[in-house]
Amino acid sequence: MAIGVKVVSRPGAQVSYVRATLKGMALTLQHLFRPKVTMQYPEEKSARDWTLSSRWRGTHRMLTDEQGRAKCVACGLCPQICPANCIKLVPGEDEHGNRYPLIYEIDEFRCVFCGYCQEVCPEEAIHVGVHYENSEFSRDRFVYDLERLCAQTHPVSTLWDPSDPKGE
Amino acid sequence: MTFFVVSSVVKIIVVFTVLMVGVALLTLAERRICAWMQDRLGPNRVGPQGLLQPAADGLKNLMKEETLPAQADKALFLLAPAMSFVPALLTFAVIPFAAPLPTPWGDVDMVVANLPVGFLYILAFSSLGVYGIVLAGWSSNNKYSLLGGLRASAQMISYEIALGMSTVAVLLLAGNVTLSDVIARQAPSLFKWNVFPLSLAYFIFVVAAFAETNRLPFDLPEAEGELIAGYHTEYSAMKFSMFYIAEYSNMVTASALMTTLFFGGWDIPFTTWDNAPPWTVWKTLATLAAFSLKVGCFLFLYIWVRWTLPRFRYDQLMALGWKVMLPLALGYVSVIATAVWYLHDRLAWTYDTRFALTLFALNVLLAIPLFFVLDRGHIVAGSVAEEGRAS
Numbered sequence: 001m002a003i004g005v006k007v008v009s010r011p012g013a014q015v016s017y018v019r020a021t022l023k024g025m026a027l028t029l030q031h032l033f034r035p036k037v038t039m040q041y042p043e044e045k046s047a048r049d050w051t052l053s054s055r056w057r058g059t060h061r062m063l064t065d066e067q068g069r070a071k072c073v074a075c076g077l078c079p080q081i082c083p084a085n086c087i088k089l090v091p092g093e094d095e096h097g098n099r100y101p102l103i104y105e106i107d108e109f110r111c112v113f114c115g116y117c118q119e120v121c122p123e124e125a126i127h128v129g130v131h132y133e134n135s136e137f138s139r140d141r142f143v144y145d146l147e148r149l150c151a152q153t154h155p156v157s158t159l160w161d162p163s164d165p166k167g168e
Numbered sequence: 169m170t171f172f173v174v175s176s177v178v179k180i181i182v183v184f185t186v187l188m189v190g191v192a193l194l195t196l197a198e199r200r201i202c203a204w205m206q207d208r209l210g211p212n213r214v215g216p217q218g219l220l221q222p223a224a225d226g227l228k229n230l231m232k233e234e235t236l237p238a239q240a241d242k243a244l245f246l247l248a249p250a251m252s253f254v255p256a257l258l259t260f261a262v263i264p265f266a267a268p269l270p271t272p273w274g275d276v277d278m279v280v281a282n283l284p285v286g287f288l289y290i291l292a293f294s295s296l297g298v299y300g301i302v303l304a305g306w307s308s309n310n311k312y313s314l315l316g317g318l319r320a321s322a323q324m325i326s327y328e329i330a331l332g333m334s335t336v337a338v339l340l341l342a343g344n345v346t347l348s349d350v351i352a353r354q355a356p357s358l359f360k361w362n363v364f365p366l367s368l369a370y371f372i373f374v375v376a377a378f379a380e381t382n383r384l385p386f387d388l389p390e391a392e393g394e395l396i397a398g399y400h401t402e403y404s405a406m407k408f409s410m411f412y413i414a415e416y417s418n419m420v421t422a423s424a425l426m427t428t429l430f431f432g433g434w435d436i437p438f439t440t441w442d443n444a445p446p447w448t449v450w451k452t453l454a455t456l457a458a459f460s461l462k463v464g465c466f467l468f469l470y471i472w473v474r475w476t477l478p479r480f481r482y483d484q485l486m487a488l489g490w491k492v493m494l495p496l497a498l499g500y501v502s503v504i505a506t507a508v509w510y511l512h513d514r515l516a517w518t519y520d521t522r523f524a525l526t527l528f529a530l531n532v533l534l535a536i537p538l539f540f541v542l543d544r545g546h547i548v549a550g551s552v553a554e555e556g557r558a559s
Binding site: 028031036040 | 205206476
């Protein structure tokens with residue numbers, strides 16, 4: 001006997017294979033008629049007890065001001081902090097000296113949904129959203145341009161707050 | 169002669185088609201029932217209630233790439249799926265599945281080949297099934313496949329004996345090896361169904377049949393936890409699918425055998441109008457329905473047991489086969505032979521309901537020590553407990 005092997009004496013005389021088998025089969029037969037727990041996803045999208053957390057980090061969304069322009073001031077912090085390097089930003093300037101994004105694109109394929117862009121944004125313009133259904137038929141449809149980011153309507157993520165870890 | 173050839177060809181085509189469709193639906197039934205037993209829904213997307221799922225699976229397997237391992241024995245590797253597939257189907261040829269069908273040219277037996285030696289034919293062909301598995305395991309040139317093949321051969325040979333022994337008792341009562349005679353013998357009354365006079369033989373037969381078809385708790389040749397997929401690890405696409413079809417056809421055949429040998433075949437219980445001529449189309453259809461229902465129940469039993477029991481350990485499997493099943497079957501045959509001799513020769517009883525019920529009482533008497541004494545800690549022992557006893 002190898003060192004450290006604990007020999008458990010089993011109550012062999014009381015163990016019955018046939019009885020245990022019949023018991024198990026009775027159990028599986030009961031389960032056959034029980035209500036099923038499967039949520040049939042595309043048809044039943046949000047079952048009663050299955051909703052996304054408000055901290056869910058999904059598809060991005062760019063917030064807009066009253067005139068419908070993107071809040072972004074093209075400061076360049078989000079492409080700077082993005083660990084996946086998925087944000088493309090070309091800044092522009094209008095005649096009043098206000099900076100605005102000429103090109104603002106997010107590649108949702110490269111994105112790791114860390115939410116740093118939302119955290120770092122001084123204007124609270126770019127957000128990650130509580131949304132996960134972003135399938136497309138071609139790869140280039142996953143590069144969201146500014147117009148498309150502004151057009152998203154899902155709720156934005158309330159990121160984890162270190163001072164309020166439980167979200168109260 | 170022409171009529172015989174034509175009717176045989178038609179029967180072959182119909183039986184083959186029905187069997188293949190049945191096997192396809194059985195794969196779906198297995199997946200759905202296993203899902204229900206696990207409180208899931210199972211595949212229900214392709215077609216109504218997932219009924220077209222087998223077609224989708226088949227199409228996928230046809231279009232998948234066939235892989236051929238570089239070091240494999242090519243000829244045997246290609247032959248093995250067919251070798252496991254063919255005996256499973258051939259066995260079904262001798263099983264009568266309905267009352268004879270009257271046609272303007274004469275009655276047609278509802279069995280592909282009404283062999284006088286039907287029973288021996290089944291024993292011969294069910295042993296052939298192991299070749300496919302062993303050859304698949306060996307020709308793959310893969311250690312896991314080889315282990316799976318070795319296990320399959322050891323297991324199937326061990327349980328073959330118990331299987332054959334348990335059916336000797338059936339032959340003692342039937343006095344004939346023709347399956348249609350075995351059925352005719354059981355038909356007159358419900359209690360003459362062999363499951364009553366030969367309950368323990370039926371029990372042994374079921375356990376051995378599970379082992380023969382490599383279904384849980386005897387699926388050691390596949391044992392995905394230990395051997396990846398056992399003997400069919402290296403197979404892909406349709407060749408892999410062939411092993412699956414073989415497994416399920418084996419299940420259908422084994423269920424049909426249980427029905428034929430122990431549950432009166434196509435006999436409808438509680439009536440005798442279905443057993444005697446004149447034959448009509450309705451009789452054929454009704455008995456066919458009865459047969460299908462019985463086979464369906466056994467198929468459900470197969471699935472039910474599979475999703476309930478864990479797999480045996482290899483030593484437990486061998487111990488059960490050689491130390492329990494074989495002596496049990498041998499002892500049982502001698503007891504039944506003695507009882508039949510005594511009732512038949514000494515008391516000069518003919519084989520009627522009284523005879524069958526007496527044997528049933530004998531079976532109940534035998535079952536008590538079996539299930540209440542022998543079952544305790546003997547049938548499946550833990551290895552740790554045995555070591556503890558030895559030291």
